Amino acid sequence: MKKILTAIAVIALAACSGNQTFDPATVADATPEQVTRVEPLSWWVGMKMPLQLLVQGENISEYNVAIEGGAGVSVEKVNKADSPNFLFVDVKIAANAQPGTYYIVFSKDGASFKYPYEIEAREDGSAERESFTTADMIYLIMPDRFANGDPTNDSTDDTADKYARNELFGRHGGDIQGIINNLDYISELGATAIWCTPLLEDNQPQHSYHGYACTNYYKIDSRFGTNDLFKEYVDKAHEKDLKIIMDIVPNHAGSAHWWMEDTPFKDWYHVFDTYTGSNIAFSTNMDPNASKKDLYIQESGWFDRSMVDMNLDNPYVLNYFKQWAIWWIEWAGLDGFRVDTYPYNEKDPMADWCAAVMNEYPNFNIVGEVWTSSIPQLAYWQGDNENKDGFNSHLKSVMDFPLHDALRAGLNEDNGGWGMGMVRVYDILSHDFVYHDLSNMMIFPGNHDTDRLGDVLRKNPDRVKIAMAMMATMRGYPQIFAGDEQMFVSCDLGMGHGGLRVDFPGGWEGDEMNLFTAEGRANATKNTDGLSVPKGQAADLFDYVSHLFQWRKTKDVIHNGKTMHFLSRDNTYGYFRYDDDDVVFVYVNNSNEPKNIPWSYYSEISEGLKGGVDVVTGEPCEVSDDTVAAPQSVLIVEYKR
Ligand SMILES: [Ca+2]
Ligand SMILES: [Ca+2]
Numbered sequence: 001m002k003k004i005l006t007a008i009a010v011i012a013l014a015a016c017s018g019n020q021t022f023d024p025a026t027v028a029d030a031t032p033e034q035v036t037r038v039e040p041l042s043w044w045v046g047m048k049m050p051l052q053l054l055v056q057g058e059n060i061s062e063y064n065v066a067i068e069g070g071a072g073v074s075v076e077k078v079n080k081a082d083s084p085n086f087l088f089v090d091v092k093i094a095a096n097a098q099p100g101t102y103y104i105v106f107s108k109d110g111a112s113f114k115y116p117y118e119i120e121a122r123e124d125g126s127a128e129r130e131s132f133t134t135a136d137m138i139y140l141i142m143p144d145r146f147a148n149g150d151p152t153n154d155s156t157d158d159t160a161d162k163y164a165r166n167e168l169f170g171r172h173g174g175d176i177q178g179i180i181n182n183l184d185y186i187s188e189l190g191a192t193a194i195w196c197t198p199l200l201e202d203n204q205p206q207h208s209y210h211g212y213a214c215t216n217y218y219k220i221d222s223r224f225g226t227n228d229l230f231k232e233y234v235d236k237a238h239e240k241d242l243k244i245i246m247d248i249v250p251n252h253a254g255s256a257h258w259w260m261e262d263t264p265f266k267d268w269y270h271v272f273d274t275y276t277g278s279n280i281a282f283s284t285n286m287d288p289n290a291s292k293k294d295l296y297i298q299e300s301g302w303f304d305r306s307m308v309d310m311n312l313d314n315p316y317v318l319n320y321f322k323q324w325a326i327w328w329i330e331w332a333g334l335d336g337f338r339v340d341t342y343p344y345n346e347k348d349p350m351a352d353w354c355a356a357v358m359n360e361y362p363n364f365n366i367v368g369e370v371w372t373s374s375i376p377q378l379a380y381w382q383g384d385n386e387n388k389d390g391f392n393s394h395l396k397s398v399m400d401f402p403l404h405d406a407l408r409a410g411l412n413e414d415n416g417g418w419g420m421g422m423v424r425v426y427d428i429l430s431h432d433f434v435y436h437d438l439s440n441m442m443i444f445p446g447n448h449d450t451d452r453l454g455d456v457l458r459k460n461p462d463r464v465k466i467a468m469a470m471m472a473t474m475r476g477y478p479q480i481f482a483g484d485e486q487m488f489v490s491c492d493l494g495m496g497h498g499g500l501r502v503d504f505p506g507g508w509e510g511d512e513m514n515l516f517t518a519e520g521r522a523n524a525t526k527n528t529d530g531l532s533v534p535k536g537q538a539a540d541l542f543d544y545v546s547h548l549f550q551w552r553k554t555k556d557v558i559h560n561g562k563t564m565h566f567l568s569r570d571n572t573y574g575y576f577r578y579d580d581d582d583v584v585f586v587y588v589n590n591s592n593e594p595k596n597i598p599w600s601y602y603s604e605i606s607e608g609l610k611g612g613v614d615v616v617t618g619e620p621c622e623v624s625d626d627t628v629a630a631p632q633s634v635l636i637v638e639y640k641r
Contacts, residue, residue, distance in 0.1 A: 022068040022069055022103070024068075024069075024103055024116075027103070027105055027113065027114040028112070029113065029115075030057070030113040030114060030115045031113070033057065034057050034058065034060075035055060035057040035060070035104075035106070035113070035115045036056040036057050036058075036085075037054075037055075037056045038053055038055050038056075038104065038115055038117060039053070039217075039218055039320070039323075039324070040053070040218070040324065040327040041331075042119070042120060042327075042331070043091075043093065043118075043119055043120070043327075044099075044119065044120050044121065044122045044330055045072075045093055045095070045097050045098075045099055045119060045120070045121060045122065046095060046121075046122050047093070047326070047330075047360065048359055048360050049322060049323060049326050049356060049360055051090070051091040051093060051323070052079075052088055052089065052090050052091070052316075052319050052323065053087075053088065053104070053117075054086065054087075054088060054264070054320060055086065055087045055088075055089055055115075056086055056264075057085060057106075058085060059084050059085065060084070060086065060087050060106065061080045061083075061084045061085070061086065061087055062084070062108055063106040063107060063108045064106070064107045064108065065078050065087065065089050065104060065106055065107075066104075066105045067091060067102055067103065067104055067105070067117075068102065068103045068105050068114070069100065069101060069103050070097060070102060071094075072093060072094035072096055072097025072098060073091065073094070073097050073102050074091070074092050075089055075091060076090040076091060076092040077089075077090040079316075081264040081316070082263075082264065082265045082266050083263065083264055083265070085262055088264070088319075089104070093119060097119060099119055099121040100118075100119065101116050101117070102117050102118075102119055103115065103116055103117065104116075104117055122330065123333075126330060126361075127360065127361055127362070128361075128362070129329075129333075129335065129361060129363060129364065130363050131243070131335050131336045131363055131364045131365035132192075132193045132243050132245060132335060132336045132477065133365070133477065133559070134439045134475075134476065134477045134558075134559040134560060135192070135477075135553070135559045136192045136193045136243065137190055137192055137193070137472075137477070137478050137549045137552065137553075138191065138192075138193045138194070138195050138245065138477065138478070138479040138480070139189065139191035139193070139194050139195070139480055139482060140195050140196075140197075140444075140447055140479055140480065140481045140482060141179060141194060141195070141196045141482045142174070142196075142197045142210070142448050142482070142501050143178070143179060143196050143197065143199060143211075143224055144172050144173070144175075144209040144210070144224075144501075145172055145174050145209075145502060145503050145504065146178055146179060146182070146482060146503075146504050146507055147174055147179065147181060147182050147504060147506075147507030147508070148172070148174050148175060148178050148507055148508045148509070149175055149177025149178035149179070149180060149181045150175050150177040150178070150225070153173075153175055153222060153224075153225065154173035154223065155171075156223050158203075158222055159201070159203050159208070159221065159222055160203055160204070160208075160256075161203075161204065161205060161206060161207075161208040161209070165503075165508075167498075168492060168495050168498030168499055168501075169206070169207050169209070169495075169497075169498040170209065171209045171223060172503055172508075173223075173508070174503070174507060175223065175224045175225055176199065176224050176230060176233050177225060178507055179194070179196065179233060180233050180236055182507070183236060183237055183240050183242060185516045186242060187240050187241070187242060189485055189542070189549060190546050190549025190550040190553065191242065191480070191549065192241060192553065193242060193243035193244070193245055193335065193336070194242055194243070194244055194245065195245040195247060195336075195338050196245075196246075197212070197247050197448060198210075198211035198212055198214065198247045198248070198340075199211060199220050199221060199224045199225075199246075199247075200214045200216065200217060200218075200219065200220060200221060201214065201215050201220070201221040201222070202214060202221060202254055203215040203216070203254065203256050204254050204256050204306055205256070207306075208221075210448075210501075211247075212249055212252075212307070212340060213252070213253070213254030213255070213256070213304075213306050213307050214249055214253050215253070215254040215256045215257045215258065216257070216258060217253075218324070218327075227332075230332060231331070231332050231333070234332050234334065235333070238333070243335035243336060244332075244333075244336075245334070245335060245336035245337065245367075246328060246332075246334050246336070246337055246338070247337075247338045248325065248328075248337055248338070248340065249339075249340040249341065250321040250325075250339070250345060250350070250353065251303065251309065251340065251342075251344045251345045252302065252304075252307035252309050252310060252341070252344075253269070253308050253310060254306060254308070255305070255306045255307065256306075257308065260308065265314055265316060265317075267311050267313075267314050268310075268311060268314060269308045269311055270300040270301070270302070270308075270309040270310075270311050272301075275302065275305060276297065276300075276301045276302065277302050277304070277305075278297065278298055278299070278302065278309070278344055279294060279298050281294055281297075281298045282298065282343040282370075282372055282374075282377060284298045285298070285343060285347055285377075285380070286376075286377065286380045286387070286391070288389075298343075298344070299343075299344060299346045299347070303341060309344075312345055312349035312350060312353070318349045318352065321353060322352075322353055322357070325337065325353070325356075325357055326356070326357060329357075329361060329364070336364065336365045336367070337357070337364075337365075337366045337367070338366075338368075338369065339366060339367070339368045339369065339395075340369050341371075342368030342369050342370050342395065342398075343370055343372075347391065347393065348391075350393070350395075351392060351394050351395070354383065354393060354395050354396075355394040358394060358396075365397055365440070366395055366396055366397060367396070367397035367398065367399060368381060368395045368397065368398055369399055370398045370399060371399070371401055371449075372401055372402075373401055373402050373405050374402070375402050375428070375431045375434055376434055378398055378400070378402060378435075379434040380393075381393050381395060381398055382396070382397070382398050382435065382436050382440065383395045383396050383436075383437075384437070385436040386436070396440050397440040397441070397442055398440070398441065398442070399441075399442045399444065399479075400441045400442060400443045400444070400476060402431075403425070403429075403441075403443055403474075404443075404444055404445065404446070404450070406424040406425050406427065406428045407445060407467060407470065408446070408450075408456045408457075409424055410422050410590065411456075411466060411467055411590055412457055412458070412463075413571070413590075414591070414592050415571060416568075416571030416572070416591060417569060417571075418569060420571070421569075421570075421571030421590055422568070422571050422572055422573035422590050423567070423569050423571075423573075425573055426565055426567060426568075429474075429475075429563065429575075432475070438475045438476060439475070439559075440476070441475065441476035441477075442476060442477060442478075442479050443471060443474055443475075443477065443478050443479070444471070444478065444479040444480070444481070445468070445471055445480070445484065446484055447479070448481060448497075448500075448501060449497070451490070451493075451500060452483075452484070452488060452489050452490050452500045453467060453481075453484045454484070454487040454488055454489040455489045455493065455500070459487065459489060459533075461487060461533070461537055461540070461541055462632040463590070463632055464484070464487050464541060465541070466588055466590060466632070466633070466634045468480075468485070468544065468548060469548060469586065469588075469634040469636055470586070470588065470634070472549055472551070472552045472558070472636075473552075473558060473575075473577060473584060473586045473636060474563070475577075478549075480545070483502065483504060485541060485542055485545040485546075486524075486531070486538040486541050486542050487531075487533055487537070487538070487541055488502055488531060489502075490502070504516070505520075505524070505531060513525075513531070515531070515538060515542075518539065521538040521542050522536060522538075523535065524537075524538040544616070547616065548615070548616070548636075551615055555582075555584070555638075556579065556582070557577050557579050557581070557582035557583070557584055557638075558577055558584060560579065561578050561579040561582070561584075562577070562579065563575060563576070563577055564604070564605050566598075566601065568598075570591060570595070571589075571590045571591035572587070572588060572589050572590065572591060572595050572629070573587075573588040573590070574586070574587045574588075574598070574602060576605050576606075578605065580641065581640065582638065582639065582640060582641060583609060583638070583641060584615070584636065584638045584639075585602075585606070585609075585612070585623065585635075585636070585637045585638075585639070586634065586635070586636050587623075587629055587634065587635045588633075588634045589629035589630065589632065589633050589634070590632060591631060591632075592631045593631055594628050594629065594630055594631060595628070595629045596625060596626065596627065596628055597623055597624075597625070597627045597628075597629055597635075598625065599623050599624050609639045609641075610639070611639060611640060612638065613637065613638050613639075614635070614637055615636040615637065615638055616636060621635075621637045623635075623637055
């Protein structure tokens with residue numbers, strides 16, 4: 001009897017499948033136990049990426065699944081997992097399907113329940129959206145430490161790690177509203193894009209402020225705001241011509257992630273008998289002599305005890321991350337991705353992931369954190385590089401850590417000499433022949449993981465200016481870490497990340513200084529919380545950096561021009577950016593003595609250049625062999641050809 005009833009139910013469902021007149025009132029809503037979650041949260045008509053729903057619910061694998069509500073959307077295949085509490089449902093969406101609310105109907109033994117699911121229309125031009133390019137300057141923010149726009153969310157009921165602004169590794173209360181409130185500051189600085197460290201939920205019991213241990217890939221952390229507020233942030237940034245780059249972490253999830261209680265598959269993440277951390281030997285990815293074991297530990301070992309290493313070789317995991325990435329781009333209107341710990345991901349599935357995102361959005365840009373000082377290794381990871389093993393990462397952009405290292409080391413050296421001072425930078429650029437695409441190098445003088453630029457340069461404002469001037473004129477596209485434009489320093493060098501990720505003065509109600517305003521910067525003086533400038537210096541540095549990056553916005557010769565540089569081992573560095581119409585000359589004197597600029601030595605490109613304008617002062621500037629560059633200074637002169 002039971003069997004017959006089931007058969008009748010299946011026939012009945014089959015009969016109404018695709019029926020436009022499906023009446024949702026005739027089927028009960030699923031309880032939270034019956035369907036705990038469905039991801040992605042919604043989807044769209046006209047996507048290239050096939051839709052595979054992750055459905056979680058108590059013994060959900062025992063149910064038949066159908067989709068009701070319209071002719072164009074149907075179940076193609078239902079895939080079971082190792083756990084009975086998951087299903088992976090392949091959904092077919094016809095090109096002419098009507099956008100609207102559909103219902104996933106689960107049936108067993110004649111009983112059914114339904115779960116609503118939105119299939120939306122795409123916005124015009126979504127697939128062709130532009131992304132960040134060499135024309136951009138990216139401002140890097142750690143939201144917990146930037147500005148507290150909403151003190152009511154500093155601690156929330158659904159998260160464990162509570163507000164503790166007095167602790168360097170605690171939560172300080174910064175949030176999305178704080179960024180929205182200060183978009184004008186970011187624009188004024190000359191930035192055209194924002195990269196925030198992760199905003200998704202990180203519900204680890206401790207050290208959650210950095211957000212790199214995600215516990216829910218579809219939810220903005222309640223201490224930062226809501227999904228809707230994130231979307232509002234993207235929209236408001238776009239109104240000010242600021243692009244939004246989302247920081248994402250497919251390599252690992254937080255150990256407090258919801259799926260750790262019951263993973264869909266036994267191999268959902270990398271399981272070891274005893275804790276096994278990654279050996280961080282990125283070289284094993286391209287080293288022809290590497291053992292498979294070392295490679296396995298590199299890509300499968302955990303980043304940290306609190307960060308579970310995901311198994312991207314499981315096709316359901318990989319699919320999950322592909323759809324998740326595409327969902328956030330489409331839903332929130334993103335302009336780019338920054339991918340954390342890139343080489344820790346298994347490289348072939350990760351290349352497949354990049355290709356899937358690019359297939360959906362051909363102009364989209366993704367920058368990978370490939371933290372290596374090895375230039376050949378870095379080049380290997382950039383998409384379309386001609387690697388001997390045939391590997392293609394499909395990753396457009398990489399971070400130029402070799403330049404970061406050389407710039408900071410070189411600027412910090414008072415004396416030149418063989419291999420020291422500015423020749424370090426010359427040497428890095430002399431390796432540009434190994435890169436497939438120099439326009440997709442992210443250049444940066446520091447980020448949230450490396451020592452504060454102000455500390456590295458021993459609080460020397462002249463050298464901070466040199467670093468910023470080089471960021472504004474070198475190949476690739478620059479990224480500046482919030483606060484470096486006003487020479488923030490660590491509030492406690494002995495506390496590593498906790499010390500350098502200082503709160504931005506003015507972001508909290510009651511702050512004594514407000515460095516977001518011109519008046520506040522003019523009056524700012526040294527404090528104990530990460531600012532170390534005499535009165536007036538914060539304003540001077542901000543104005544300098546702002547002027548250069550506002551100038552850079554329209555300079556095609558910087559965005560797309562070639563570079564010619566000249567060797568000098570006296571702690572100076574002369575280089576030119578040029579195209580058919582324009583030339584920009586940059587001369588760095590990082591030494592402690594005045595230097596005559598060897599203009600005639602540059603005759604190969606300098607000959608005939610007239611009518612130069614000093615980019616910083618706006619005054620006419622004719623450079624000659626008699627021109628003297630002051631100690632620890634930088635000169636930028638632009639010419640029309
Ligand atoms: Ca807050
Ligand atoms: Ca991994």
